[in-house]
Amino acid sequence: MDKIKCECGHVNPEGTVLCEACGKPIEGNQHIDGNDKKTLLNMRYEGSARRSKTYTNSIVDKIWSFFSSVKVGVWLIVIALIASALGTIYPQAEYIPPEAVSRDPAVFYEATYGITGKIYYQLGLHELYGSWWYMILLALIGVSLVICSLDRYIPLRRALKIQKPKRHETFIKRQRFFSETEHVTTDEIHSVKEKLQQQRYKITEENGHILAEKGRFSRWGPYVNHIGLIIILIAALLRQTPLLFLDEYVWVREGEQTVIPGTDGEYYIENKKFIFETYSEEDGEIYKEALEKQEAMVPKNYQTNAVIYKKKGETVAGADPELEVVKEAEIRMNEPAKIGNGFTLYQAGYQLNEFHTMSFKVHRTDDQNEKALGTFTVDMNNPKHEYELDNGLTVKIDQYYPEYELDDGEPRSISKFPRNPAFVFLIYPPNETKPEVSFVGIGKNIDPTNENEYKLGIVDFDMRHVSGLTVRKDYTLPIFILGALIFMIGVIQGMYWQHRRIWIHPKGNGVLLAAHTNKNWHALKQNIEKAIANTSIKIVEDQQELDKDVSKRGGES
Amino acid sequence: MSLLQISNGMLYASFVLYLIATAFFGATIKRKKSTKKGFSEKIAVALTIIGFLAQLTYFITRWVASGHAPVSNMFEFVTAFGMAMVLAFIILYFMYRLTALGLFALPVALTVTGYASMFPSDVAPLVPSLQSHWLTIHVITVAISIGILSISFIAGLIYLVKFVDQSSRTKRTTWLEIVLFTLFVFIGFIIVSVSFNITGYEAKFQYIDGTREVTTVYEMPPIVKPHEGKALTSDVMKPWFEAPSWMLGKDAGRKFNTLIWSFLAGGLIYLIVRLIGRKRVGALLQPMLKKVNLDLVDEISYRAVAIGFPLFTLGGLIFAAIWAQIAWDRFWGWDPKEVWALITWFFYAAYLHLRLSRGWHGEKSAWLSIIGFAIIMFNLVGVNLLLAGLHSYA
Ligand code: HEM
Numbered sequence: 001m002d003k004i005k006c007e008c009g010h011v012n013p014e015g016t017v018l019c020e021a022c023g024k025p026i027e028g029n030q031h032i033d034g035n036d037k038k039t040l041l042n043m044r045y046e047g048s049a050r051r052s053k054t055y056t057n058s059i060v061d062k063i064w065s066f067f068s069s070v071k072v073g074v075w076l077i078v079i080a081l082i083a084s085a086l087g088t089i090y091p092q093a094e095y096i097p098p099e100a101v102s103r104d105p106a107v108f109y110e111a112t113y114g115i116t117g118k119i120y121y122q123l124g125l126h127e128l129y130g131s132w133w134y135m136i137l138l139a140l141i142g143v144s145l146v147i148c149s150l151d152r153y154i155p156l157r158r159a160l161k162i163q164k165p166k167r168h169e170t171f172i173k174r175q176r177f178f179s180e181t182e183h184v185t186t187d188e189i190h191s192v193k194e195k196l197q198q199q200r201y202k203i204t205e206e207n208g209h210i211l212a213e214k215g216r217f218s219r220w221g222p223y224v225n226h227i228g229l230i231i232i233l234i235a236a237l238l239r240q241t242p243l244l245f246l247d248e249y250v251w252v253r254e255g256e257q258t259v260i261p262g263t264d265g266e267y268y269i270e271n272k273k274f275i276f277e278t279y280s281e282e283d284g285e286i287y288k289e290a291l292e293k294q295e296a297m298v299p300k301n302y303q304t305n306a307v308i309y310k311k312k313g314e315t316v317a318g319a320d321p322e323l324e325v326v327k328e329a330e331i332r333m334n335e336p337a338k339i340g341n342g343f344t345l346y347q348a349g350y351q352l353n354e355f356h357t358m359s360f361k362v363h364r365t366d367d368q369n370e371k372a373l374g375t376f377t378v379d380m381n382n383p384k385h386e387y388e389l390d391n392g393l394t395v396k397i398d399q400y401y402p403e404y405e406l407d408d409g410e411p412r413s414i415s416k417f418p419r420n421p422a423f424v425f426l427i428y429p430p431n432e433t434k435p436e437v438s439f440v441g442i443g444k445n446i447d448p449t450n451e452n453e454y455k456l457g458i459v460d461f462d463m464r465h466v467s468g469l470t471v472r473k474d475y476t477l478p479i480f481i482l483g484a485l486i487f488m489i490g491v492i493q494g495m496y497w498q499h500r501r502i503w504i505h506p507k508g509n510g511v512l513l514a515a516h517t518n519k520n521w522h523a524l525k526q527n528i529e530k531a532i533a534n535t536s537i538k539i540v541e542d543q544q545e546l547d548k549d550v551s552k553r554g555g556e557s
Numbered sequence: 558m559s560l561l562q563i564s565n566g567m568l569y570a571s572f573v574l575y576l577i578a579t580a581f582f583g584a585t586i587k588r589k590k591s592t593k594k595g596f597s598e599k600i601a602v603a604l605t606i607i608g609f610l611a612q613l614t615y616f617i618t619r620w621v622a623s624g625h626a627p628v629s630n631m632f633e634f635v636t637a638f639g640m641a642m643v644l645a646f647i648i649l650y651f652m653y654r655l656t657a658l659g660l661f662a663l664p665v666a667l668t669v670t671g672y673a674s675m676f677p678s679d680v681a682p683l684v685p686s687l688q689s690h691w692l693t694i695h696v697i698t699v700a701i702s703i704g705i706l707s708i709s710f711i712a713g714l715i716y717l718v719k720f721v722d723q724s725s726r727t728k729r730t731t732w733l734e735i736v737l738f739t740l741f742v743f744i745g746f747i748i749v750s751v752s753f754n755i756t757g758y759e760a761k762f763q764y765i766d767g768t769r770e771v772t773t774v775y776e777m778p779p780i781v782k783p784h785e786g787k788a789l790t791s792d793v794m795k796p797w798f799e800a801p802s803w804m805l806g807k808d809a810g811r812k813f814n815t816l817i818w819s820f821l822a823g824g825l826i827y828l829i830v831r832l833i834g835r836k837r838v839g840a841l842l843q844p845m846l847k848k849v850n851l852d853l854v855d856e857i858s859y860r861a862v863a864i865g866f867p868l869f870t871l872g873g874l875i876f877a878a879i880w881a882q883i884a885w886d887r888f889w890g891w892d893p894k895e896v897w898a899l900i901t902w903f904f905y906a907a908y909l910h911l912r913l914s915r916g917w918h919g920e921k922s923a924w925l926s927i928i929g930f931a932i933i934m935f936n937l938v939g940v941n942l943l944l945a946g947l948h949s950y951a
Binding site: 044070071073074077078080081084085087088092094095129279283284286287289290291293298299300301302332333334335336344346348470472477480484487488491492495496519520521522542 | 685689853878888915940
């Protein structure tokens with residue numbers, strides 16, 4: 001490889017633009033950072049030799065250069081941005097509301113939004129964020145991040161480590177902040193040094209050449225934050241594996257006990273009580289006006305009082321498992337319960353007033369007093385096929401609609417939850433084989449033939465609430481948290497601190513003064529003003545003020 | 558007097574104080590004599606700080622009175638946003654001592670606060686999903702961060718008003734006018750809302766939202782009625798047309814109607830200003846900024862992003878994710894509000910990269926800061942109007 005020896009004696013790697021030690025522009029390489037066309041030096045990576053700019057021949061070089069370009073990075077970010085925005089035009093498939101025409105995406109989008117909805121669906125925008133190409137986009141950002149960071153971090157670190165206080169005059173003169181003073185006394189230099197130290201600059205010296213530097217660590221901010229981002233992307237990938245991430249849902253009725261899905265039969269939950277509270281006047285005068293304006297009740301609390309059980313020992317096939325209580329928990333919205341083994345239960349949904357049991361009686365149709373000939377009770381979640389009554393009557397359930405609805409004259413159930421139960425009963429009088437048919441629901445009692453001898457009536461019912469809980473196990477969370485933490489550290493490191501350097505370069509009886517910062521030049525200028533106060537040293541001039549360049553003014557478009 | 562009345566009084570006081578402070582900031586620019594200028598500058602800054610303290614008192618007393626942080630509905634959140642903008646201005650003022658910043662930042666903050674007061678301001682109890690300290694932390698951090706990011710927009714706007722050559726009409730002057738016109742629309746909104754509120758105007762409509770039949774109350778004459786809506790109030794103005802079916806969201810028709818009124822009123826004020834001034838609004842403002850240093854404004858605009866971006870990441874993404882994880886059992890759900898927070902974040906990341914590596918300083922950077930603010934405002938106003946309707950937490 002062609003190493004380049006600078007006149008200061010330092011040997012630089014191939015592709016170096018500014019000597020790592022003294023900053024002298026290395027002839028023949030100035031086109032790389034565009035210095036040949038400008039009076040000011042491009043200081044972005046200290047003119048260090050970056051692989052992407054040095055080797056550009058083989059395929060690997062080309063791919064490396066491609067991904068290490070910030071231009072490509074920005075394009076990837078902008079594409080991700082636009083893609084994300086497209087996905088918000090219509091709701092994503094998972095957010096199709098329950099009351100929609102149809103929950104089938106193939107129907108929903110066209111029916112609801114017309115032709116644009118159809119296009120939206122056909123382009124796959126309804127499941128955008130889980131689509132392969134969105135994933136690839138994120139993965140490409142990840143690749144770009146890694147390569148971009150490696151390409152710059154290593155040479156930049158070298159250049160900052162090797163830099164000497166003594167810089168080449170060309171380097172000094174071609175800085176954005178520069179001034180030349182003809183006569184300066186040693187006392188004055190001393191005073192400047194002291195005042196710089198007071199402002200917490202670190203001073204290094206070499207033969208009267210002075211470098212004052214602070215906040216170098218902020219230069220690593222972007223690399224740190226990119227590591228954080230990579231960790232987050234990795235966590236997102238890991239989350240796709242069932243090993244680290246589990247998502248289940250369970251409905252438990254009050255008074256019931258059921259196995260918690262996803263736990264391999266390890267854990268059981270019993271719903272002791274589901275509490276649903278709404279705001280009322282007792283909650284304070286102050287809410288009165290707001291509550292009066294609301295048409296519906298404003299919910300205050302959703303809560304499941306649950307007992308969590310764990311299986312004890314090995315189960316014998318067929319036998320009920322032996323259970324022990326792990327904990328009693330009050331699971332509320334915003335207060336999930338950890339149940340052990342990495343599982344967490346969240347209060348996610350509820351069904352109020354589901355029918356639990358319903359009791360019926362049978363009486364003669366012509367009996368004014370409706371005296372019961374027999375009664376029976378149906379468990380809505382577990383209806384029996386046949387009920388034998390005391391006096392020899394038999395009632396069979398022919399049809400059961402847990403949530404009854406008349407759809408175009410056809411009875412059907414819109415869910416399997418007993419919210420509006422209805423039955424088609426067959427009543428067999430004693431010693432008869434031909435049944436009478438009866439249709440009974442809430443507020444409905446229909447005799448299709450109008451000839452029935454017996455009639456059914458609801459005598460009692462029992463209601464209860466059902467609680468819906470999400471079951472989660474997510475071992476990727478710590479990885480996300482770590483990534484977010486590192487990102488925040490890096491971004492603060494890079495944003496709230498700046499890397500500032502001031503060079504004092506003796507020349508004849510005077511000095512050349514130059515300064516550089518990676519951001520916030522006004523603040524740097526204030527530092528210098530403070531440092532040179534009461535000396536004859538001239539304040540640096542900004543050789544690149546935006547104002548100066550009148551030709552750039554936005555006249556023509 | 559109840560605590561809530563004190564609170565409301567303080568909010569009102571802060572509004573008036575900012576208004577007077579703006580006038581003093583104006584004086585700092587016109588006067589030539591430096592002593593007088595220094596004097597008005599001191600008064601302007603003092604009034605701004607007192608106004609901010611008054612608004613802070615509003616915030617704290619309302620918190621105490623209602624029992625929860627006053628960031629739980631649009632009125633409260635947008636007010637907090639306006640307050641954060643003033644705070645951000647004060648911080649950046651003390652870093653850079655640029656009075657022109659106040660001259661632009663305060664009117665925008667006033668407009669935002671005025672916009673907030675158009676939403677119902679009753680103290681409402683919290684539904685279960687909102688009963689979380691993480692939500693409070695999330696929303697307050699977001700308000701502060703977008704307050705700071707807005708100062709980037711203000712500085713960008715100042716940059717462009719000074720920079721863009723007004724001697725002839727160009728693409729640049731047109732875009733700048735569009736940006737300024739948008740501010741007029743917000744002011745128009747406030748004026749029509751207040752006017753019709755005073756007259757107590759009401760027109761009711763019935764329409765189908767999904768499968769439910771709902772009524773909506775217009776507080777402005779209906780230029781546009783809800784999609785397939787039926788008028789329930791007689792002897793009101795007959796609507797000219799009907800809202801298109803793709804406008805989703807709760808009360809889309811009513812909001813669209815409000816939008817039209819705001820454009821009409823904003824347009825009218827704009828026209829009057831142009832007729833009196835006989836110049837583009839940008840050209841009218843330009844002379845005020847004679848002494849402003851473009852480099853400095855550019856740095857302020859960038860500095861605001863440098864401070865605001867990490868805060869936005871923390872509040873808008875990380876705290877939001879923590880709350881969502883606890884409340885909704887998932888830290889990320891691709892809900893439109895969330896996605897637009899992500900878009901905002903991507904956008905400012907792109908801004909930082911472009912600035913750092915592609916040298917997008919000065920004018921380009923200023924236009925970007927305006928787009929950034931537009932994205933923030935879209936998430937605040939537009940998502941509710943056009944996209945949402947699925948998630949109750951706004
Ligand atoms: C697409 C891949 C990406 C590439 C290639 C990339 C590359 C870079 C580079 C080269 C720098 C400048 C380092 C320097 O000059 O010292 C940088 C800085 C930075 N990057 Fe990225 N980046 C990428 C994605 C992201 C993303 C997605 C974010 C977060 C949203 C991000 C946040 C930042 C921040 C905050 C800085 C510091 C900027 C500043 O100091 O002004 N980057 N990035």
